[in-house]
Amino acid sequence: xxxxxxxxxxxxxxxxxxxxxxxxxxGGSGSKQINLMTWGGDxxxxxxxxxxxxxxxxKVNYKEVTSNEExxxxxxxxxxxxxxxxxxxxxxxxxRRNGQLEVLDKGKLPNFSNINxxxxxxxxxxxxxxxxxxxxxxxxxxxxxxAVEQLGAEPITxxxxxxxxxxxxxVVVIDWSVEIMGLVLKSLGYEYNETDPxxxxxxxxxxxxxxxxxxxxxxxxxxxxxxxxxxxxGFMYSNQAVKGKAADDKLEPVFPVEGMPIYIDSFVMSKQAxxxxxxxxxxxxxxxxxxxxxxxDITKFASTNKAAAExxxxxxxxxxxxxxxxxxxxxxxxxxxxxxxxxxxxxxxxEFKMK
Numbered sequence: 001x002x003x004x005x006x007x008x009x010x011x012x013x014x015x016x017x018x019x020x021x022x023x024x025x026x027g028g029s030g031s032k033q034i035n036l037m038t039w040g041g042d043x044x045x046x047x048x049x050x051x052x053x054x055x056x057x058x059k060v061n062y063k064e065v066t067s068n069e070e071x072x073x074x075x076x077x078x079x080x081x082x083x084x085x086x087x088x089x090x091x092x093x094x095x096r097r098n099g100q101l102e103v104l105d106k107g108k109l110p111n112f113s114n115i116n117x118x119x120x121x122x123x124x125x126x127x128x129x130x131x132x133x134x135x136x137x138x139x140x141x142x143x144x145x146x147a148v149e150q151l152g153a154e155p156i157t158x159x160x161x162x163x164x165x166x167x168x169x170x171v172v173v174i175d176w177s178v179e180i181m182g183l184v185l186k187s188l189g190y191e192y193n194e195t196d197p198x199x200x201x202x203x204x205x206x207x208x209x210x211x212x213x214x215x216x217x218x219x220x221x222x223x224x225x226x227x228x229x230x231x232x233x234g235f236m237y238s239n240q241a242v243k244g245k246a247a248d249d250k251l252e253p254v255f256p257v258e259g260m261p262i263y264i265d266s267f268v269m270s271k272q273a274x275x276x277x278x279x280x281x282x283x284x285x286x287x288x289x290x291x292x293x294x295x296x297d298i299t300k301f302a303s304t305n306k307a308a309a310e311x312x313x314x315x316x317x318x319x320x321x322x323x324x325x326x327x328x329x330x331x332x333x334x335x336x337x338x339x340x341x342x343x344x345x346x347x348x349x350x351e352f353k354m355k
Contacts, residue, residue: 034278037063037071038086039265040220043135045298052285058278066219067176069342075100080272083279089264090338092131093124101130102269108280111287114307119264123336131266132283135239135301138262138324138332139179141254142223142241147232156233158256159187167213172225172234175217177349178338179261180207183235186258192333193341204348211355226251237263242300242321253321255328262332264304296322 038044049060063082065071068091075082079100087095095101106112112132119133143156153166162171162183173180182192184203194200216225223244225231236244245251267286269279285291293311296303302322303312316322 031275032057032278033059033061034083034275034282035061035063035081036084036086036282037065037074037082040064040066042299044086045295047298048286048291048295051291052282055285056278056281058281060282072100075270079270080274082270083273083275084267084269084282086134086265086267089122089124089266090335092266092268094339095268096125096130100271102271102273102276103129104132104269104283105280109284109287111284114287114289114292114305116304116306119304122264123334125266131268132287133264133266133304134286135265135296135299136263136304137238137265137301138260138328139174139235139237140241140260141256142226142234142236142244142251143254144226144232144248144251146250147229151232156254158254158258159183159235160258162213162233162235163187163210164213167233169213169215170232171210171213172216172218172222172231172236173214174222174235174237175219177345178335178342179235180349180352181341181345182261182335184210186256189258192261192335193337195341195344200344200348204352207348207352208355211352217353223247223251238302238321239300242319245321255331260328260332261335262329263334265301 036044044062049062052058053060063074065074068088071085071087072091072095075085075095076098092101109132115133119136120128125131141156141159145155148156148167151166151170153164154161156162173183178193181203184207185192185194185199188203188206190199190203194203215231216222218225221240222234222236223240226234226244227247234244241251241253245253267283269276273279286295287305289305289307290311292303292305292308295301296308297313297316300322302324303309320328
């Protein structure tokens with residue numbers, strides 16, 4: 001079992017390596033660079049970064065992470081080495097409460113007026129002081145109905161169906177304890193982030209029953225397991241499901257009847273950011289309407305930029321996984337107060353994965 005302490009030591013080691021790399025390439029206050037960390041893959045498209053670098057002469061050092069907790073550890077260990085991070089709503093809340101984030105100067109961000117008000121004023125940043133909404137997604141199921149039928153399983157309509165014994169070694173899931181415990185809790189009729197010991201124990205036992213059906217734990221590219229036939233069903237983020245469907249038209253989205261989590265990933269700035277002026281330039285650039293529309297089209301995340309709508313392609317506007325129906329949105333909810341459950345859920349999840 002990998003302990004929380006071991007994971008933190010590993011994260012700090014990564015931080016030290018990255019700091020060394022930054023030092024070696026001339027990092028420091030006043031330099032023509034930005035130190036940015038966020039998710040892997042094409043979360044912030046390389047061509048957008050290239051365009052910004054060409055327009056401004058500012059180099060963007062892109063650090064990929066695999067979890068919000070890793071991001072938090074890196075920023076905590078070296079707050080003066082990172083400028084910007086793109087992190088999920090609940091982690092914005094944790095970081096601001098911990099005093100890790102800069103209060104943003106909106107006078108340096110004229111394009112903030114382009115951000116859709118529906119994505120402002122949420123629980124994690126009520127007065128929009130610390131964060132810039134970047135990407136919106138939900139988690140749901142992507143399924144190969146033909147393959148499910150061939151295995152002799154019943155059609156999948158929700159999380160509860162993932163426990164069918166016919167699906168052994170045929171399910172791929174996001175690799176995060178809170179997500180997976182949330183999936184299990186929802187399958188049992190409970191809400192996310194339950195702390196009642198009896199409910200948590202019930203969810204733990206139910207979770208352990210799912211182990212034989214999981215073929216892969218994957219955060220960045222779970223859709224690949226369905227595309228290559230390794231799995232017939234997957235729990236993933238909406239942009240991943242869109243990419244999976246585009247690669248294989250037999251794959252279909254399933255919005256679980258039990259409900260789905262919704263996320264807003266946002267830019268935040270380290271309170272001790274060494275290149276703040278450069279960071280503001282990148283933030284304002286990202287919020288330009290045409291740039292924002294291009295980002296959404298590439299990443300397949302719902303846009304937070306109301307001014308970008310006119311620049312989005314028609315196939316994006318007509319995709320139900322990107323432009324969510326009112327019915328789907330009404331069946332979503334945020335993960336709130338994740339810090340209160342993370343340690344217990346991580347303990348259960350680690351035991352589960354080692355089982």
